[in-house]
Amino acid sequence: MTARLDIVVVYPDLLGTYGDGGNGAILARRAAWRGIDATLVQASSDRPLPRGDLYCIGGGEDGPQVRAARNLVADGTLAAAVADGAAVLAVCAGYQLTGRAFPDASGRAVDGLGLLDVTTVKGRGRRAVGEVVADPLPSSPSPAGRAGLPVLTGFENHAGRTAVGAGASPLARVRHGIGNGDGPDGGAATEGAWSGHVVGTYLHGPVLARNPALADLLLGWALGGDVALEPLDDREEEALRAERLSRAGRR
Amino acid sequence: MTAAGLGWRSRLAVGAVRVANGASRRLGQGSGTVAGGRAGLAIDPSLLARLATGRRVAIVSGTNGKTTTTSLLVRALTPAGSPTTVATNTTGANMPAGHVAALVASPGASRAVLEVDEGYLARLVADTVPDVVVLLNLSRDQLDRVAEVRMVADAWREALAGRGPETVVVANADDPLVTYAARAATSVRWVGAGLVWGADAVGCPACGGRVRTDSGGPGWACDSCDLARPPTTAELADDGVRLDGGEVVAMRVALPGRFNRANALMAAVAAAASAPAGGIAAPTLTEALERIATVGEVAGRFGVVRRGGVDARLMLAKNPAGWTAILDLLDEEARSGRPSPPLVLAVNARTADGHDPSWLWDVPYERLAGRQVVATGDRCRDLAVRLRYAEVDHVTDTDPASALRRAGQGGGSVDVIANYTAFRDLREGR
Numbered sequence: 001m002t003a004r005l006d007i008v009v010v011y012p013d014l015l016g017t018y019g020d021g022g023n024g025a026i027l028a029r030r031a032a033w034r035g036i037d038a039t040l041v042q043a044s045s046d047r048p049l050p051r052g053d054l055y056c057i058g059g060g061e062d063g064p065q066v067r068a069a070r071n072l073v074a075d076g077t078l079a080a081a082v083a084d085g086a087a088v089l090a091v092c093a094g095y096q097l098t099g100r101a102f103p104d105a106s107g108r109a110v111d112g113l114g115l116l117d118v119t120t121v122k123g124r125g126r127r128a129v130g131e132v133v134a135d136p137l138p139s140s141p142s143p144a145g146r147a148g149l150p151v152l153t154g155f156e157n158h159a160g161r162t163a164v165g166a167g168a169s170p171l172a173r174v175r176h177g178i179g180n181g182d183g184p185d186g187g188a189a190t191e192g193a194w195s196g197h198v199v200g201t202y203l204h205g206p207v208l209a210r211n212p213a214l215a216d217l218l219l220g221w222a223l224g225g226d227v228a229l230e231p232l233d234d235r236e237e238e239a240l241r242a243e244r245l246s247r248a249g250r251r
Numbered sequence: 252m253t254a255a256g257l258g259w260r261s262r263l264a265v266g267a268v269r270v271a272n273g274a275s276r277r278l279g280q281g282s283g284t285v286a287g288g289r290a291g292l293a294i295d296p297s298l299l300a301r302l303a304t305g306r307r308v309a310i311v312s313g314t315n316g317k318t319t320t321t322s323l324l325v326r327a328l329t330p331a332g333s334p335t336t337v338a339t340n341t342t343g344a345n346m347p348a349g350h351v352a353a354l355v356a357s358p359g360a361s362r363a364v365l366e367v368d369e370g371y372l373a374r375l376v377a378d379t380v381p382d383v384v385v386l387l388n389l390s391r392d393q394l395d396r397v398a399e400v401r402m403v404a405d406a407w408r409e410a411l412a413g414r415g416p417e418t419v420v421v422a423n424a425d426d427p428l429v430t431y432a433a434r435a436a437t438s439v440r441w442v443g444a445g446l447v448w449g450a451d452a453v454g455c456p457a458c459g460g461r462v463r464t465d466s467g468g469p470g471w472a473c474d475s476c477d478l479a480r481p482p483t484t485a486e487l488a489d490d491g492v493r494l495d496g497g498e499v500v501a502m503r504v505a506l507p508g509r510f511n512r513a514n515a516l517m518a519a520v521a522a523a524a525s526a527p528a529g530g531i532a533a534p535t536l537t538e539a540l541e542r543i544a545t546v547g548e549v550a551g552r553f554g555v556v557r558r559g560g561v562d563a564r565l566m567l568a569k570n571p572a573g574w575t576a577i578l579d580l581l582d583e584e585a586r587s588g589r590p591s592p593p594l595v596l597a598v599n600a601r602t603a604d605g606h607d608p609s610w611l612w613d614v615p616y617e618r619l620a621g622r623q624v625v626a627t628g629d630r631c632r633d634l635a636v637r638l639r640y641a642e643v644d645h646v647t648d649t650d651p652a653s654a655l656r657r658a659g660q661g662g663g664s665v666d667v668i669a670n671y672t673a674f675r676d677l678r679e680g681r
């Protein structure tokens with residue numbers, strides 16, 4: 001029997017500012033190349049959110065971020081799907097709104113979805129803009145058949161500082177860049193967070209273009225966890241990763 | 252205004268512009284225009300306003316098409332057979348230092364046409380009191396530097412709200428963000444110039460509602476406030492220009508692509524709306540269209556250069572809207588029977604390009620499937636991964652010169668699409 005997979009890009013009309021729509025496209029292709037019957041749905045914010053196996057939430061501006069959070073809370077589908085085991089990749093503004101609270105344009109706290117135990121506040125220092133290199137923690141999840149996630153690479157662009165609570169775990173330790181900004185004085189310490197099948201990160205790139213192992217982790221989760229994913233020819237991704245890792249910190 | 256009419260501080264500042272320009276030209280550092288303008292503004296911060304006094308100034312801004320439209324507007328304001336007497340920043344130095352340099356370089360010009368970076372429109376409007384402001388379009392560009400396109404629209408709106416009828420705004424009625432900003436002005440000529448990229452305008456800039464385009468017809472409207480496409484004085488039709496929603500007149504444009512027909516129409520309407528300058532009356536729309544019909548190349552865009560024995564047609568695309576417009580052009584040409592030559596795509600992510608090339612994923616490269624593509628530029632590896640997921644066959648070559656040779660192996664000419672610094676380097680043969 002062919003495995004089936006419904007991938008949903010959440011509200012590209014509100015959250016699509018940083019090329020993060022690419023994450024959905026990458027997941028769909030990596031599934032299709034393995035013979036998995038994957039459908040990719042662009043879910044507009046004026047319709048009920050469809051049920052899916054894997055959701056991608058992208059980055060966006062302050063106003064649309066607040067509207068997206070309110071819509072998703074009122075809609076309820078995403079929380080119900082996650083409770084049933086659906087996987088989520090949430091990036092930047094999307095990462096912030098999957099947490100407990102995040103700041104609006106004026107800095108006031110807005111309720112998030114609470115899918116990740118993280119809380120974001122407005123940073124006091126400079127906006128975090130630039131290349132990020134972060135080493136996954138030993139406790140971080142691992143794609144089936146692999147010993148952990150390889151080093152993460154991406155580009156960040158955010159003002160918020162995110163604290164990871166006891167109900168979630170940081171995804172990685174920052175080697176270069178800012179990430180969550182949860183170090184002393186809003187400096188670098190950890191990057192991203194995860195719990196269950198939900199991953200949040202500040203990394204653009206989009207993140208899955210530069211970290212195909214993370215894409216395969218999400219696909220594995222969405223397929224039920226025990227489906228062996230055959231390896232793909234990722235030489236071009238590896239060349240991009242090698243170049244980005246060697247360049248980070250040189251500018 | 253002549254130098255003699257300026258105060259001593261401004262005369263000193265103008266002198267500094269000239270000295271700095273000469274020095275940086277001798278040192279071989281670019282055209283020197285920006286360095287000189289910066290030196291002048293440091294001595295006299297009001298230099299731009301003083302240099303603009305007594306001149307008619309037209310301003311052109313927008314995310315895409317600024318340089319082309321500026322150049323076409325200069326042509327449209329220049330009567331056939333007469334020498335150009337218009338001050339303009341043709342080098343694309345579109346911030347105040349570049350504007351100062353342009354005005355200093357043409358002390359006798361009673362008319363100026365200035366291309367303005369979107370973020371500097373408010374300052375230019377305040378400093379130069381323009382008779383015409385051309386607003387082309389607004390979409391995402393260089394995300395690590397210009398954070399929110401809606402903030403730009405708000406700044407435009409504020410800048411125009413203070414202007415009386417002496418400033419005519421020529422605005423693209425098909426762009427909701429432009430419409431939102433231009434609505435605040437007293438005098439507006441609405442032009443239906445089309446919109447390549449609608450993704451940034453889905454949220455209503457006025458009320459946060461939703462802008463709908465599916466209501467039938469070519470229009471758009473917000474579903475929760477009164478922001479909607481205004482009736483136009485001129486709009487692109489299949490075979491020309493539709494005037495006041497009725498009669499269609501012919502339009503000939505040598506520059507390729509629908510987006511250049513849009514630039515040409517915006518320039519022609521702006522020329523017709525301008526005030527007389529230096530005894531030269533504004534052309535009629537028909538005269539303006541005739542003057543720009545034969546322009547075939549602007550600042551190297553669409554020009555053919557020979558590099559390493561290969562003839563390459565150079566096309567510039569800086570952001571998703573710009574890339575989409577060029578892909579539209581390639582489709583148009585393929586439909587009209589032009590053979591599709593090998594394609595070189597060159598992408599950098601230097602400071603002038605923006606350091607984050609994530610926008611590659613907003614460009615519908617899937618449309619290149621079936622073409623022969625060579626990826627090059629500083630960020631060719633990002634591009635290669637993007638093309639892999641778009642299922643476009645490609646080879647990757649980090650060196651642009653060698654990429655051109657590869658693409659030209661078959662002996663014919665090649666098409667090149669490059670973003671800002673990659674385009675500049677190819678054009679200058681670096």
Ligand SMILES: [Zn+2]
Nearest residue numbers: 455458473476
């Ligand atoms: Zn509205």
